[in-house]
Amino acid sequence: MSNNLSFLAGGGDVGRLIASYEWGGTALGPIDSWPEARRTAIAMVLRAPVPVALLLGPDGVMIYNDGYAGIALGRGRHPACLGASVLTAWPEVAAFNAEVLRVVLAGGTLSFRNHELGLMRDGAEEKVWFNLDYSPLPDARGEIVGVLVLVTEISERARFERAIVEDRARLRQMFEQAPSFMALLSGPEHVFELTNTAYRQLIGHRDVLGLRVREGLPELAGQGFFELLDRVYASGEPYVGRGVKVLLQATPDSPAEARTLDFVYQPVRDGGGGVTGIFVQGVDISDRIAAEHARAASEHQFRTFAQTMPNHVWVAGLDGGQTWVNDRMHDYAGMTPGALCGFGWRGTIHPDDLAETDVRWKESVATGAPYEREDRRRRHDGAWRWHLSRAVLIHDCDGLPRCWIGTSTDIDDQKLVEQALRDSELRLRLSQEAAGIASFEVDVATGDVMGSERLWALWGLPQATRVPLAVFERLVLPEDRLAPWSETGPRDGTAAKNVEYRIRRGDTGEERWIARHVEYLRDAAGRPVKMFGVMRDVTDAKQSEIRQQTLTHELAHRIKNILATVSAIASQTLRDTDLATARAAFDTRLQALARGHDILNASRWTTASLGGVVEAGLGPFPGERITINGPDLAIGPRRALTLALAVNELGTNALKYGALGDNGGHVSVAWWREDTADGPRLVWRWAEAGGPAVSAPERRGFGRFLLERVLAADFGGSVRIAFAPGGVECILTAPWPPTQWED
Structure with a gap:
């Protein structure tokens, strides 16, 4: 190291970094130009045994020793912060350091103890504690050119002291709570x-x-x-x-x-x-002692009550074994006290019922669900009798399960009564169904109606438990609505006991006759409480009655018509002919009339099939030479008799003079619907073919009179007869549909 850098000697790793650092790019200038006072301060800092840093100039350019480098290195800041402004080196505390620079560069000092700072480490903030001392750094002329920083990290001690305080607070809180x-x-x-x-x-x-x-x-x-x-x-x-x-x-x-x-x-x-x-x-423990006393008193009261009950009363533990039973259970079973406790009670259950009883009891014990079971139990005389057992799980005041309390009641006599009642109800139901009778009851207070299955079928209503009376009232025909009851009848007990009225079924709208009988159940004051009744559909009986009346009237009417028809046949047949010929023709026409009567008798003189009348009328004639074709249509009695006579006349003439004679001709009878401008029409056609040539008769006889006058009039239409070279053709046209042809 040159003499110019001798002040860095003994400065450790940071001293070597300072020597190699390019200070010309900083506000401090090249290291060779540094004043002696700065060099002396740096030498002191590098040799200090504690973390020390210098913040030089207004920007606080950082120079520090190895002790401080350890603090910075631990947070990823060394060596980057060497030669950097303290404000950019520690941006998370820039405001704090800016205040330090302002105060100390102005000649002041700062000292902090147990000072908490939030410094970033690996992208997350870390709470750390320091003792910090800041002093002015003067140059040779006494001007303040920087800040001397003494740093002591006390994070471990601070955390320990805080933990002690928190522990004491927790202990105090635990003590208090x-x-x-x-x-x-x-x-x-x-x-x-x-x-x-x-x-x-x-x-x-x-x-x-x-x-x-x-x-x-x-x-x-x-x-x-x-x-x-x-x-x-x-x-x-x-x-x-x-x-x-x-x-x-x-x-x-x-x-x-x-x-x-x-x-x-x-x-x-x-x-x-x-x-x-x-x-x-x-x-x-005052409340607990009071609860124990209350529990003991309650148990004493329960056992006293249980001993006086006519039922069998028992207590079972959470495992399902009985821990106590009243004396009545031992007396009933003929067993010594204590013999039924635990699972000894199982020996009194009928062998055929034991398996299911075990399953049901174990399910309740496992789930806590209420127990209910009917089984047979042996009485002291060996008789097996039906019992109903019920049990519920009892919980203590903390909601924890404590025990089961149950009862067993002899219901054998009740079972016999219930079976007898079911048999009686079955007999009544079968009798009502066989007679077509529906039963019902009306709650007078609510106006609700309840009834048997037959009731809903009778009125065409969906099956229900109960419905308002108004639902039924709406289905009664308006003109009959006051027949079943007056406006207050069901409520004041004044409804007629026996009445017949008409309804319109709720499902099909069909009109039906109903016959009804009611009786009232009254309270002690005589006020009606319920109305019980039965009813049945009497529509068929009503229609039979009407048909009987109609039949009487119709019989007189038809006898007159038959006599008139026979008189007309006789008059037309016997006119201008010899007796033998007249007799044969008369007999033939009467037979045709009789065949028409046979068809009507089969339908009770209601309607007859048009095709059936034609087939019956042509029965005496060679069927292999006759074809019949047409839809199945119903016609009334008068039309049926007239058509039977008309078919007989046409067949007789065809046999004598036309296509059914010896020359091998053929007759076709057909009818169909034909749509016209005046509406749909029935067309009925008799057509002969392959017979001898025919011509119109010189005079009109009975047959032509019957076809053109009587047949046309009875069908409300017209008849046209044509004497074609191949045979006779007779065409009847009349209104369609068949409902317009009823008598």
């Missing part, structure tokens, strides 16, 4: 030095700090506690009290209340082993 009561008594007079919240609650929040126990808690006089404290202090032996009774005042003027305590008097010793005070710690 401890659930047990605590107090520290000092000296032979037992002066209160510390008390926690629980202790202050115990003594009614009295301010006793600094007072002797005899002054702070005067009500303890005569209870032996002062003497006990004196003995512990004198002997140095701790005292443990359990379940100790004490009378304490909540306030100075209130009467003393009895409390029960568990506590310890623990001597406190100094470094020499001498007793200096007593630490008091304990628990107020």
